[in-house]
Amino acid sequence: MISQPAMRFDQPGRRLQGLLAAIGHRRLIRNRYSGILHAMIFVSFFVLATAIVQSFGSVLFPGFSLAPVGGDTWIALAQDVFAIVMLTGVALAAWQRLVLRPARFKGSNNTDANIIYILIVIIVVTMLLEAAFAIVAGSGASAIWRPVSATLGAAFTAMRMSPEFASQAHDVFYWLHVGAILAFVVYIPGSKHRHMLLAAPNVYFRSLKPIGQIPRPTPEVPPPPLAAATDFAWKDMLDTYACTECGRCQAACPAYASGLPLSPKLLITDLRDHFVTQPADAPIVGPTISEDTLWACTTCRACMEVCPVHIEHLPKIIGMRRTLIENGNIQPMLQTALSNLQRVGNSMGTASKMRARWTKGLPFNVKDARKEPVDVLWFVGDFASYDPRVQEISRTVALLFQRAGVDFGILYDSERNSGNDVHRVGEEGLFETLARENIATLSACTFKRIVTTDPHSLNALAQEYSAFGATYDVVHYSAFLLELVEAGRLPLGPTERRTVTYHDPCYLGRYNGGFDAPRALIARAGCAINEMGRCRENSFCCGAGGGRIWQDDSAMTERPSENRIREALALGDAELFVVACPKDSVMYGAAIDALGVSDRIKVVDLAELVMSAAETHS
């Protein structure tokens, strides 16, 4: 099958390093039970591979034996011990799959897994019995080096088994052992257990590009729509074959949790089945992957963050969305938002001249960065500019900047939506228009650095505009405010110590590593953070990203934002739900209203928290 190229042969050192981390179970161990059992099976496999070498070598090459390097001593001991480790690991796996039955296995091929368990058990048990009969027959390793087999052998001896019989039984179990291994070898390539072979290369050839970028082949050439198998890169295909169907992505996915028809796991396995069974030019979007599945994604990146074999779900989803956009398959609400963005540069469709109206409520004039040089250029973003709920927070940020004596300005009606989510909707042309307009505006301004209140704008400015040759020193307001506080420019007074929880925005945290500054600010503002279970890299998306905020959510059984508020309420003592993204203020404010829990928890923006502490400073 013809596939597209992928540049994945660079930086071998870094690639190897990541592979070693994966071998060290760095991601797998986050789920402790599964991680431990996988490690038991994984390590045992390598130890028991020596038994396979011994079994095949001794027959294929007369005179071959591992005995000179310890085959009858320490290797024999290791085989015996790890046989038990392997059986325990498989027992734990079977217990999980058959009894605990975590939801992430829903949709996985469980029969396939069970067949593998049985094959492993047969291979290991026949190996132990083969060794046990050898001991009874008086051949093989000494009993001291094979404690497990020796115990079995002792039982056979107690049953008065003759050495002659044991010798024959040894031969029978030898062939059973070899037969089971061959069955295993034949079974693996057609089963999800081929990950034994493909996981390592898949991790090695993972993307090393900055994670907030959707790579363009060249500045002039946008990434292509993915419509048929031939449009996908070889690495996309390798991804699908390396999938173990473990479902960690499914368990982390906010779209899946909200009842939308997207499971990142099934997306990958459906693509795999398509690649294997359909003609190379057969359309994928529609027949194999539905429109609703593609539009459900919030691009929060939780799936890619947890995947033990580093499968890249998002580039595939976004690439297939480009096909939908190109064919004009767009839901009405999304079409309205995109048309608004084309027309006035914001998704609400409000006049661009209204963009800076929120500044009217301030006791001072905000500098026009297009007309005079400023130290700090504040890229405000759509929601912070237009949404009445967020405008108040924008004014608070402006007042904080003024309090700290920051020389700042904004772009007034020349600012456009950064295009971050337009890009992830798959509207390449519109993204490029928005990006180039912003870049043109910025290039005519004089400033030292850009501060943005919006994590989505942060990602576009810091990571994506470089594709058009524009790089900036961009900082999120959480980090900027922390700088001001630490430099003594924004003194904070004593506040009543409150317990709060903090929600990591996807595009600040997972995408741009901004985990610590907001937490440090919260602490400086005198609050104690009680973390939710899903925090930092494992934060749970509010449901607004990747263009979801422009779409209908009536098909959801539970909105991700409501799921998240329930998680915060379950902490028991968090009075405030602290956010650092304008979309979060909107999403969680609505979620708290919908759940009717405004008497138990309140959404507060980081800036408001800092302001209340600043105001107590005399």
Place this chain on the structure above:
Amino acid sequence: MHIMVVLRLVADLGGDIEIAHGGKDIDREWVDLKLNEFDDHALEEAIFLKEIVGAKVTAIMIDGDGVERSLQTALARGADEARRIAVDDTDGPISSRAMTPVVAAAAAELGADLVLTGVQSPEDIFGQLAPSLGAVLGWPQASAVSSVKPDDGSTITVQQEYSGGVSAAIRLPLPAVLGVQTASRPIRYVTGSKLRQAMAEEIPRIEATAAVAMPDVEIVELRVPDEAGGAVMLDGDADAIADEILRLLADRALLQVC
């Protein structure tokens, strides 16, 4: 068939509208211009006709701020040609009535045999453009049109909307002028990449061959509507609110409660 579509930019009502000093116009400082929504439907209907029966579509606009971009968008949508018509500098926007002679002359020069435009605009709430174009050109005219079907080449049949869900099918000989209310299909999305391609095209600018009509009427004063009182917010649970609504309707004799 050669279809000419007349497009107009109007104030974007997505912003807050305020009255300018002098009280004779809105304050255009805080408002953006956008394509008149009904004109958008007229364009969609023209492209729809092009696709089903084959026609040449030419979009025209009176030149001004933002016009080139709008016409480029029309090309991206599927129009074959676009023209912006330069008229002598006038103060402020040209009303639909005033642009009529200019547009009529363009229709004659382009050799159009069907002219489509929006049934009305926020600044032409009575929908004068289509009827007055028909009058100047001496062509038959229909407004509030929701679909256009070509017959044998010399006539078209249009659906005309009346209030209360009633509509009529009307046959008109060509050439004709139509004020379009809705296109036969939803307005399709034009991708940013198509727009970017169209943005590279320069829109020819032609001189008007007729003078703008001098307005017979003059705006004396614009005013924000008086705030009407009488809105009542109902509180309570769903049952209590339902009872209250029922009572209010019955009190006003809008509903007979048995």
